[in-house]
Amino acid sequence: MRTIDLRSDTVTLPTDEMIHAIVRAHEQHRFGDDVIGEDEVVIELQEKAARILGKEAALLVTSGTQGNLISMFTQTKRGDEVVIEERSHTFLFEGGAMASLGGLFPKPVRGIRGYITPEQLERVISPDDPHYAHTALISIENTHNYAGGVIVRPEQVDALAGVAHDHGLAVHCDGARLFNAAVALDIPASRLVRNTDSVMICLSKGLSAPIGSIIAGTEEFIHQARRIRKKMGGGMRQAGIIAAPGIIALEKMIDRLKEDHQNARLLYNRLSKVQGLKLEKPETNILFVELDNFNINARQFAHELKKYNILVYGEYGTRSRFVLNRMVSRDDTIRVAEAIEEILERFRM
Numbered sequence: 522m523r524t525i526d527l528r529s530d531t532v533t534l535p536t537d538e539m540i541h542a543i544v545r546a547h548e549q550h551r552f553g554d555d556v557i558g559e560d561e562v563v564i565e566l567q568e569k570a571a572r573i574l575g576k577e578a579a580l581l582v583t584s585g586t587q588g589n590l591i592s593m594f595t596q597t598k599r600g601d602e603v604v605i606e607e608r609s610h611t612f613l614f615e616g617g618a619m620a621s622l623g624g625l626f627p628k629p630v631r632g633i634r635g636y637i638t639p640e641q642l643e644r645v646i647s648p649d650d651p652h653y654a655h656t657a658l659i660s661i662e663n664t665h666n667y668a669g670g671v672i673v674r675p676e677q678v679d680a681l682a683g684v685a686h687d688h689g690l691a692v693h694c695d696g697a698r699l700f701n702a703a704v705a706l707d708i709p710a711s712r713l714v715r716n717t718d719s720v721m722i723c724l725s726k727g728l729s730a731p732i733g734s735i736i737a738g739t740e741e742f743i744h745q746a747r748r749i750r751k752k753m754g755g756g757m758r759q760a761g762i763i764a765a766p767g768i769i770a771l772e773k774m775i776d777r778l779k780e781d782h783q784n785a786r787l788l789y790n791r792l793s794k795v796q797g798l799k800l801e802k803p804e805t806n807i808l809f810v811e812l813d814n815f816n817i818n819a820r821q822f823a824h825e826l827k828k829y830n831i832l833v834y835g836e837y838g839t840r841s842r843f844v845l846n847r848m849v850s851r852d853d854t855i856r857v858a859e860a861i862e863e864i865l866e867r868f869r870m
C-alpha cells in the first residue's frame with residue numbers, strides 16, 4: 522500500500538519540470554557564483570519574486586527559518602523587543618534563534634485565530650521608558666499554521682501595520698504559505714503584503730521546490746539582508762541549482778494549491794460527520810482535529826494511522842494536524858478519511 526504523507530507540505534518532491542529546468546540552465550551556462558552576484562538564474566528568480574510580491578527587491582535564502590531571522594535581524598538591533606503571536610513558527614519552532622542569535626526579546630501575544638489585533642498591539646508596545654525593551658518589530662504569520670492554516674485578511678494586515686507604523690515598528694510577514702492565502706482569497710499575493718516592510722515566502726512547501734525561501738522588501742532592506750545572510754552562512758555559490766526549480770514553483774505551482782484546499786475541505790466534510798470529533802472548516806490546506814472526546818492522544822493516533830501507511834506528526838497533544846499537499850490525491854484523501862473513521866470508532870470513550 523502506497524504511503525500517504527500528511528506530515529507537512531514540505532514533503533512534496535520536485536516535479537520533472539523542476540529537474541529539467543536545472544539541466545537546461547546548466548546547458549545554457551547560466552550558473553555562476555551567487556555570492557559575487559554572477560548566477561543568472563538566481564537573479565531571474567529574485568526579480569520574479571520581487572515583482573510577484575510587489576516589492577523593490579528580493580533575496581534567495583536557504584530556508585524559511587533563515588528568511589524570518591534575517592528579516593528580523595535586518596530591521597532591529599540587539600536588545601530590541603519583537604511582538605510575536607504566541608503559537609507562531611518563529612516563536613515556537615525556530616530554536617529560540619531570534620533570542621540566541623539575534624539578541625531579540627520576544628513578546629508573545631495570544632492572537633485571535635493567529636491574528637494579533639491592532640488593539641492588542643497597542644496594549645503591548647512598550648512605552649519610551651528605560652525600564653522597558655524597545656519594541657521594534659511585529660511579525661505576522663500568514664497563513665497561520667498552528668491556528669489551522671488560517672488566513673490573515675488584507676484589511677487585517679493593513680490595520681495592524683497601520684498601528685505598528687504609527688508607533689515606529691517594522692512589520693514582517695512570515696508568509697511561508699502566503700500563496701495559499703492569496704489563492705484562497707483569489708487576490709494577488711502582493712496585496713497581502715502591501716503594507717508590510719518585509720515578507721518571507723517558502724518555495725519548498727506547497728509550491729514543491731526542493732529547497733529555498735525568498736525574502737523581499739525595499740532595495741535598502743535587501744542590501745542589508747544580504748550582509749546578514751552572509752554572516753549567517755547563507756551565501757551560496759552556484760545557487761541557480763536551487764533557483765531553477767524555484768522559478769518553476771512561482772510560474773506553475775501557485776494555482777494548483779487550490780487542489781490541496783479542495784482536498785482539505787473534502788477531508789473536513791467527511792470527518793465532520795464523525796460524532797464527537799471537533800474540527801474547524803479549513804480555509805486552506807491545513808486541517809486540525811481535536812481528539813479530546815476519544816481515548817487516544819495525537820501521538821497514539823499517529824501510530825494507529827501508520828498501520829494504514831498514513832503519516833502525520835504526533836506532537837500536538839490531543840490535536841492532530843493534516844497538511845494536504847501535492848503528493849496526496851483526492852482518492853488518497855478519501856482513504857485517509859476512511860482510516861480515521863475506523864480508528865476513532867475503536868477509541869470511542
Ligand SMILES: Cc1ncc(COP(=O)(O)O)c(C=O)c1O
Nearest residue numbers: 584585586587610662666695697
Ligand atoms: C509558518 C512557517 N514559517 C516558517 C517555517 C520555516 O520554514 P523552513 O522549514 O524552511 O525553515 C515553516 C516551516 O514549516 C512554517 O510552517
